Structures are given as structure tokens and as C-alpha cells.
Amino acid sequence: MFEFTAKDKYRKIREGTDEVSFSYLANYVSVDLDKRELAIAVDDHFIDIEEKLDEDEKPEDWEHPLLPQAGMVVTSPVGEQLIEFCEADIEQHMKFTLSMMSIFSKEEKKTEQKDQYLHYYDNYEYFAGIAEDVMRSNLYVHIFPPLIYKRSLEMCKAYFLYLRSLQKEYRQLLDFCFNADFYKEELAGITAASRFTLYCEVAPVAPIRSMNISFRFLRSGFGNASMPVRDKQAYEEFKKNPAKKLQIQKREPNAFEQRFNINPIQTELARIMPVPIVSSYRCQSLDEILYLEFEKMLELDMQIKRCKNCNRYFILKGNYQTEYCDRIPDGETQNCQAISATAKYAQKVKDNPALAIFNKSYKRYHARLKVGSVKPDAFKKWKYEAVMMRDRCLDEEVTVEEFTAWIDGYFG
């Protein structure tokens, strides 16, 4: 698994080509480490374009055909989407897309668009039509579409090489930094972040990215830093009854408000309402969101494991040690933990001799019932008690020896 890509090859794959860039949309990501949650505000560029294309009124449930999440905020627990990306079966879908692309690209027309964005949109619409399964295989792949300058098989190959290379790298990183079973004894007591420094020692290229952080002050919406209030009493009163408080504060503008043409309510709001600061990361590519999430996983010192039932990674919660995840595999009705518990019980029953002991004595006493040496009522009573004893033995409340002695001694 650990075959590192040589430095120059790695860079070349990630850079993009004349025909495609991997950096386009600016999705803003806020992180709440206490809640262990990422909130991604998905860029709405494509909505603008769609509106330019179609002036007609759209139905209320209108969905963006290419990017249904455009303009929305998508939240997800830290680590989950990165794991999803690593485990997505993109490769399978790529093969199909490449075969389709090689047919279609022969008929490619050179589009002459005056509007640059329309040109990108057109190209993406074309590409997404063919590569739909790849684009929808994972949320991150979907909300960070490539910026296509020219539609071609080469462009498609370059993009897929990029996806493959990212998947390979983050699969290695997940294993190396977070997998609790990866060199379990050798790496015991070493944090995820320290494991990453070891990774950087051995990998020719480490996925260090720089990202832009933006800060905004928002009166509404969620902030990720609590801010001080000077007039605490006024704030408490305001929280109890916002509407009433605002009524009271209706007054004539003071000198400051007259000078700057500010509504008195604004000044009063500023006095009593703390404005939370919202910091978010401006992610423009799949690389960036993956690295951001990876870095947050390091900060949280997360641990993951491969589920012993479905073989997919899952996040370990707290100190609770388990070998199974709580996902429900396809075609099942129970999650992996329940499936394993049922299987363990079935195995325990199989290994426990109580069933065989019961069946053997059932045959013996039933024969005695037939010849009349055991009366029907006595047999019925025995059967009832024996079933109870058998189940107590399966539950390990009664030992096999005790059960055998009880059954053999019943009719003397």
C-alpha cells in the first residue's frame, strides 16, 4: 500500500493542465471543534449562470441540475467525508466514463462562448453528463467540480489521475495517522499529529496546503467565537424579550446618529447584542477541503478502525472500544454492531453442548413416553423445565455439568 509518488510526478499530477484546472469554486468552510462538525457553504456561481441561461420563472422545488447543493450549507461530522472520499469506488466509475468519453470526444465541437463562465458551465455540463457517476460518488468530488477549459479525453484523463492520486494519498494518511490497528504496539501512545510528523519524514511530498481564512462579523447566523458584552444586564433583558426591548428603544436620533445617519435602533442593538465573529476557510479545490478536514482530524487526535464486518473505516468515539461500526450495510436491516452481536450469539450457541444434550435426552424420554414408563403429564412438565434449563445453560447461568446432572437425574 505504501508506495509514495515521486515528488515531481506528484506535483505535475496536482497542477492541472492547459485543458483543465482543479481549482475553481470558492466554498467557505467553518469548523466547530466542540461539536466536531464542518459546515460548508457551497458556492452559488453556477446558480447565477443557470439564471442567465434561463430567464423563465423556476418552479419552487427547482434544483440546480449540476450542483443541487449550490448556495446551500452542508454540515458533516469531522472525518466522515474524508473517509467517504477515501472509500468511494471512484475507480469503477472512471473506467466507464473513459470509455464513453473516447466515443464522444471524437464529435467534440469547439465552442465559441463570449462569456467565460458560460463556457466553463457548458463544458462542465457536458462532462458531468458523461461522468455523472464519478461526480456523484462523493460529496467533495461533487461540490468541487473541475474547471474545464477544453473538453477532451486528455482533460478527462488528467482529472481522473488527479482524483486517483488524492485518493491514494489520503488512504495512506488515514492509515498512517489515525488507524488504531496500524502498527498497534509500535505506535502505541503516539498522537495522530505526531504520527503525521513521522509520515512527513518518510514521504517525499507532504500534503501541506496554505488556505485563505476569512473573518466576518455576523449579527445573525452562527459564529465560532463568543464575544464579550459590556452591558450584561441589558443583554440579558434583551434575550428575554427582544421585541419589547426594541419598542422601548424607539427614540429621537442623538448627535452621533444624526451625524452618521444611523437608525437609533442600530445603535441600541450594537450596545446590547454581541456580534459573533465567523472565521471560515476559503477552499477552492478538493485538495484544500481534504487537507482542511485532515488537519482538523489531527487537532481532534481522532482514531479510526476498519470494521470487522463491512471492512470500512469508522471513527472511534471516546474510549469505547469496538471492532464494528454502526452503519447498516447494503441489503441488511441491522447495523454492523448488531450483526456481529447476533453472529456471536449464534456461534456461542453452536459451541455450547446444551442443545445436543437436550436433543439427546428428549429422544430418550420420548421413547419412554411411547412405551408408557413415563406418563404424558410428567413428560410435558419435564419438557417445559428442560427447555428453561437449556436456555439458562446457553446464557451461561447454569454450567454444562449442572445441566447434564439435572437432566440425567430427572426421572431417577
Ligand SMILES: [Zn+2]
Ligand atoms: Zn461496518
